[in-house]
Amino acid sequence: GDSDSVVTLLDYGAGNVRSVRNAIRSLGFDIKDVQTPEDILNAKRLVFPGVGAFAAAMDVLNQKGMAEALCTYIENDRPFLGICLGMQLLFESSEENGPVKGLGLIPGVVGRFGSSNGFRVPHIGWNALQIRRDSEILEDIGNHHVYFVHSYRAMPSDDNEEWVSSTCNYGGNFIASVRRGNVHAVQFHPEKSGDIGLSILRRFLYPKSFAAKKSLGGKASKLAKRVIACLDVRANDKGDLVVTKGDQYDVREQTKENEVRNLGKPVDLAGQYYLDGADEVSFLNITGFRDFPLGDLPMLQVLRCTSENVFVPLTVGGGIRDFTDGHGRHYSSLEVASEYFRSGADKVSIGSDAVYAAEEYLKTGEKTGKSSLEQISRVYGNQAVVVSIDPRRVYLKSPDDVKFKSVKVSNPGPNGEEYAWYQCTVNGGREGRPIGAYELAKAVEELGAGEILLNCIDCDGQGKGFDIDLIKLISDAVTIPVIASSGAGSVEHFSEVFAETNASAALAAGIFHRKEVPIQSVKEHLLKEGIEVRI
Numbered sequence: 001g002d003s004d005s006v007v008t009l010l011d012y013g014a015g016n017v018r019s020v021r022n023a024i025r026s027l028g029f030d031i032k033d034v035q036t037p038e039d040i041l042n043a044k045r046l047v048f049p050g051v052g053a054f055a056a057a058m059d060v061l062n063q064k065g066m067a068e069a070l071c072t073y074i075e076n077d078r079p080f081l082g083i084c085l086g087m088q089l090l091f092e093s094s095e096e097n098g099p100v101k102g103l104g105l106i107p108g109v110v111g112r113f114g115s116s117n118g119f120r121v122p123h124i125g126w127n128a129l130q131i132r133r134d135s136e137i138l139e140d141i142g143n144h145h146v147y148f149v150h151s152y153r154a155m156p157s158d159d160n161e162e163w164v165s166s167t168c169n170y171g172g173n174f175i176a177s178v179r180r181g182n183v184h185a186v187q188f189h190p191e192k193s194g195d196i197g198l199s200i201l202r203r204f205l206y207p208k209s210f211a212a213k214k215s216l217g218g219k220a221s222k223l224a225k226r227v228i229a230c231l232d233v234r235a236n237d238k239g240d241l242v243v244t245k246g247d248q249y250d251v252r253e254q255t256k257e258n259e260v261r262n263l264g265k266p267v268d269l270a271g272q273y274y275l276d277g278a279d280e281v282s283f284l285n286i287t288g289f290r291d292f293p294l295g296d297l298p299m300l301q302v303l304r305c306t307s308e309n310v311f312v313p314l315t316v317g318g319g320i321r322d323f324t325d326g327h328g329r330h331y332s333s334l335e336v337a338s339e340y341f342r343s344g345a346d347k348v349s350i351g352s353d354a355v356y357a358a359e360e361y362l363k364t365g366e367k368t369g370k371s372s373l374e375q376i377s378r379v380y381g382n383q384a385v386v387v388s389i390d391p392r393r394v395y396l397k398s399p400d401d402v403k404f405k406s407v408k409v410s411n412p413g414p415n416g417e418e419y420a421w422y423q424c425t426v427n428g429g430r431e432g433r434p435i436g437a438y439e440l441a442k443a444v445e446e447l448g449a450g451e452i453l454l455n456c457i458d459c460d461g462q463g464k465g466f467d468i469d470l471i472k473l474i475s476d477a478v479t480i481p482v483i484a485s486s487g488a489g490s491v492e493h494f495s496e497v498f499a500e501t502n503a504s505a506a507l508a509a510g511i512f513h514r515k516e517v518p519i520q521s522v523k524e525h526l527l528k529e530g531i532e533v534r535i
């Protein structure tokens with residue numbers, strides 16, 4: 001295309017910028033990748049979606065002579081949009097594994113959130129902006145939330161006042177966006193912020209060409225509780241990838257043929273849930289523990305196709321571990337995760353392999369740095385690593401009957417037992433392990449997990465509500481966000497889990513697939529109950 005419809009993209013290859021590319025393309029622009037510092041200087045408009053760690057990004061920019069070109073470009077007031085780390089790098093320095101020197105264009109130091117008073121770190125999810133002054137690209141923001149995912153942030157001060165265009169409150173105000181002339185940068189992810197995110201990008205790409213949209217009713221004031229749609233995916237007996245759904249993890253129909261239950265096509269359903277207002281979409285490749293996912297190219301293709309149309313965060317799990325294929329070729333878990341990220345995932349979720357890593361860590365008390373969890377979170381940041389826990393309830397007469405943390409249950413067991421512990425399993429619930437959900441959650445938090453996806457085999461597919469005892473136990477035990485999962489059957493189950501526990505998000509599968517409860521009704525119900533959600 002002619003240069004009027006070209007965006008120059010600075011991608012130094014540290015993670016998933018596929019969604020930024022997809023979002024720009026969906027707005028009618030072609031992308032030219034920066035290869036040399038001259039490409040930066042010659043750009044008509046430059047988008048810089050920083051990903052990965054601050055120090056690694058600065059190293060690449062310095063080595064390639066791009067740091068200087070970026071400074072020149074920005075000082076000349078050329079059209080620029082930095083995203084996330086692409087904003088943080090404009091500051092003087094960062095405390096992330098540092099201090100590390102940044103580009104030094106904006107006064108201030110990027111520091112880590114303190115996790116106190118229930119403000120969980122990473123800051124993950126949809127939060128509200130306070131507009132400080134005319135930011136141009138944020139004109140349509142109204143009462144919309146935007147999507148953040150980060151552990152570090154810059155703070156507003158007298159020295160950077162001329163830059164700060166909006167702030168966000170999360171245990172204190174931090175800088176959500178900066179603007180000076182044609183130079184814009186945002187801490188949140190417009191490419192993951194649904195419609196409003198696309199409109200922010202559109203205003204950057206086509207300045208001054210749209211009338212402001214009418215603002216919605218309602219109120220965005222703080223971090224919203226998330227509603228997540230989950231798609232359990234596997235090949236059926238014919239070899240087609242289908243969305244399936246189990247009852248207590250059994251996904252086969254109770255018929256003579258015993259076929260894998262088929263609830264639809266992964267890409268179609270994910271696209272539908274995005275339109276229906278899902279705040280996030282998760283894919284779990286549920287046979288990943290036995291079928292190697294890089295051999296499972298359809299799954300990667302599902303991610304690529306989904307990320308073309310779905311502009312909210314995508315998580316994918318299943319089969320993230322070291323693997324040697326039939327030809328003796330070894331793949332590290334990091335390679336598997338990298339392939340998922342390249343294909344469009346924003347987060348990866350680790351199940352079985354995290355259980356083994358936690359067991360090992362609790363046994364030796366030592367972090368080897370070698371587990372898939374540690375390696376992936378070191379390279380991509382802990383906000384990109386979810387640990388999926390598949391516990392099964394085991395009733396106890398007395399809490400002293402096991403060495404694992406137990407709870408007094410709200411409903412006694414079949415023999416009147418008043419206590420239970422939650423035993424972790426691997427391989428899709430097929431094998432119980434000598435570790436409880438509580439011990440696992442605390443261990444994986446220390447090993448670098450950024451979020452916990454908390455399932456419960458007993459409740460899965462039952463539609464009788466989330467396991468409140470379990471979710472309370474785990475969400476009070478860790479300071480990273482916890483996603484409640486398994487058992488949603490009605491809108492009231494969502495308000496119950498948010499009222500009774502400290503879960504940050506609630507996930508459901510069956511009720512959405514069977515169209516029993518639309519995502520929109522869940523949101524409306526939560527709003528009515530005074531629980532903040534994204535609309």
Ligand code: 1PR
Binds near residue numbers: 320456488509
């Ligand atoms: O061990 O790293 O390969 O990861 C395997 C992943 O696949 C894990 O995240 C594990 O939870 C998942 N998984 C494995 N087997 C099954 C199965 O169902 N047979 N699915 C499975 C887990 C639980 C949730 C489900 C909720 C909500 N499914 O994903 O969506 O329970 O369901 P509901 O709302 O219908 O009650 P690895």
